[in-house]
Amino acid sequence: MKRRADPSSKSCGACNLCCIELPIETPELRKKAQTPCSHLTDKGCGIYANRFPICRQFLCGWRLFPELGEEWRPDLSGIMIVQVAQADLPDAYRPAGHGMQFLVVGGEDAVTRPGVAEYVADQVSRGVAVYLTANTPRALINEYLPAAASRDLPTVRRIVLHLYRLLMAARAKKGFLGMLPHFYRLHVEKQRAAVKR
Ligand code: SF4
Ligand code: SF4
Incomplete structure (x- = not known):
């Protein structure tokens, strides 16, 4: 579930962990934990421009908290x-x-x-x-x-x-x-x- 502009200068880069690891239960999108979203491609979200509100709203802690350096990016850490x-x-x-x-x-x-x-x-x-x-x-x-x-x-x-x-x-x-x-x-x-x- 990525990627919107945030107060920090971080961007998700090659990470797509939230699109795989998190369970999602919304009317538009349902997926289990530890299961890749059906819209995920090897280049990232396949419907990025039209992704769902839940995906637009979500930022993981690494994106949110400025004290966490690059080594904390979820796919790296x-x-x-x-x-x-x-x-x-x-x-x-x-x-x-x-x-x-x-x-x-x-x-x-x-x-x-x-x-x-x-x-x-x-x-x-x-x-x-x-x-x-x-x-x-x-x-x-x-x-x-x-x-x-x-x-x-x-x-x-x-x-x-x-x-x-x-x-x-x-x-x-x-x-x-x-x-x-x-x-x-x-x-x-x-x-x-x-x-x-
Ligand atoms: S719709 Fe796109 S951004 Fe949302 S979980 Fe699926 S792959 Fe990720
Ligand atoms: S887990 Fe964080 S860094 Fe990785 S794609 Fe999701 S929001 Fe971006």
């Missing part, structure tokens, strides 16, 4: 950030404005790439709601990252990778409910760490 509307967030996160959903499509290399832990830690320390998804139900991960406040980036990287692996395991084997015990265990570990401090 393997991570598509999608802005989450303030109204869709739990109350505790609304004061920080919109949330961010990190959709990982590039595997563990994408999750552990330099700069990812730093950016996640920045958002978490600012109180921004951060969700992680691997084309699974998204998980709000702020509570698992107390290490963000102290800029303990190796721990942030390790926890994000662990959460990603849980999502992938759930996707492959058990379904989302199957990973709730793992999230519970992480929660308990976090509480124990807090008690020890």
Whole structure:
């Protein structure tokens, strides 16, 4: 779903991930996640001049957020950030404005790439709601990252990778409910760490 002018100077270039990865449910266009849009060609959108309103309106986080450099372009980074509307967030996160959903499509290399832990830690320390998804139900991960406040980036990287692996395991084997015990265990570990401090 691309490409309209935006406040930044970025352009989608060769990226077309949103036309493949995102589910779309509108009267004009329906597609499943992880499925190329039927209008997508090897040269980009085949109906670009007449593309649908949803396609004209959408910009991924890389297009929206000027602090994200070229290395964050979704097809290069393997991570598509999608802005989450303030109204869709739990109350505790609304004061920080919109949330961010990190959709990982590039595997563990994408999750552990330099700069990812730093950016996640920045958002978490600012109180921004951060969700992680691997084309699974998204998980709000702020509570698992107390290490963000102290800029303990190796721990942030390790926890994000662990959460990603849980999502992938759930996707492959058990379904989302199957990973709730793992999230519970992480929660308990976090509480124990807090008690020890
Ligand atoms: S209509 Fe074009 S811009 Fe919209 S999702 Fe399909 S390929 Fe992408
Ligand atoms: S994911 Fe972002 S950069 Fe890629 S085509 Fe969509 S809007 Fe453009």
